[in-house]
Amino acid sequence: MQRTSGAGQDQAPRPGSGAPDTAALEAVFDAAVAADERIEPRDWMPDAYRRTLVRQMAQHAHSEIIGMQPEANWITRAPSLRRKAILMAKVQDEAGHGLYLYSAAETLGTGRDELLDKLHSGRQKYSSIFNYPTLTWADVGAIGWLVDGAAITNQVPLCRCSYGPYARAMIRICKEESFHQRQGYELLLALSRGTEAQHAMAQDAVNRWWWPSLMMFGPPDDESAHSAQSMAWKIKRHSNDELRQRFVDICVPQAESLGLTLPDPELTWNEERGHYDFGPIDWAEFRQVLAGQGPCNDQRITQRRRAHEEGSWVREAAAAHARKHSGVRTEGEAAA
């Protein structure tokens, strides 16, 4: 049986129309997921699968564009031309990631305007991590090392996500994120090996970004509302706690090479588990940030709304340009 439904993406086929019934379509979908095949935009898919993907991809896209703000804050104050050029390129990459992800979400029938409207009105989330301030230049290094490092750990498995357009977008995003992670590591290494004051600045940044980075992976597994279903659909390949543990295990030796300390006295190698044990995460803080009460929630969303409003003339000009080249004119343009 073909996976593409002639009935249109959102509609169940009409009884008696000759189209396969929903149960049969669902069986084909389940078999494709079980066989590790990719689901493509025109394939039939359960409504809940579509909604889950739009929710996750939208949050991901929003995180990329809101995530431009904390680092962009340092572009004018980067300490050298080389650092400035690198940081500008990185922040531009994040904008590009947002575009790939909004485009991937569009393949599910959800337009960018609708998603941005939900972000601006607080109906959709973005990652908790971007509600923390960047207080010093070392924060740019800590974001690259820890935040991009956590993002890669979470996102490499998404390259095998069951939904084709999301999986393919993630391949390029992960390649770029790995450069971002390395630039952060290299920046922190330079500071760590610098003067006493530079070393202290790097350590202070790591102290502030470590715990929020662990929260990026989401709530613990037993409180994760979506994990079980998303893993059954192979949207997520690993649980939040598995990925968080993987990240901790990667970071401990890297911190040692950097000559910096991770701010957790309970961090110890557990021979039996073959992993590092780590101290308790402050989930009350995480919930507070998600509820809009983090240190920078208001600032981030106000800035995002302002950027959107200030960019309206660019969208209008681009739309007029596209219309001009398609030969279709509005009434006003025809009269002029």
Ligand code: FAQ
């Ligand atoms: N922040 O049931 P789960 C980046 C929400 S990109 C805010 O476990 P799920 C690149 C969750 O949405 C960073 N909300 O949810 C960069 C849900 O709420 P809902 C973003 C969070 O989806 C670097 C509720 O809690 N990455 O950093 C967070 O199965 C540097 C229950 O949670 C992605 O989006 C959180 N940390 O798992 C850019 C990756 N955690 O929707 C600039 C793709 C959970 O019911 C500079 N996303 N929530 O209202 C994912 O892998 C997943 O969506 C998780 C959450 C793992 C984030």
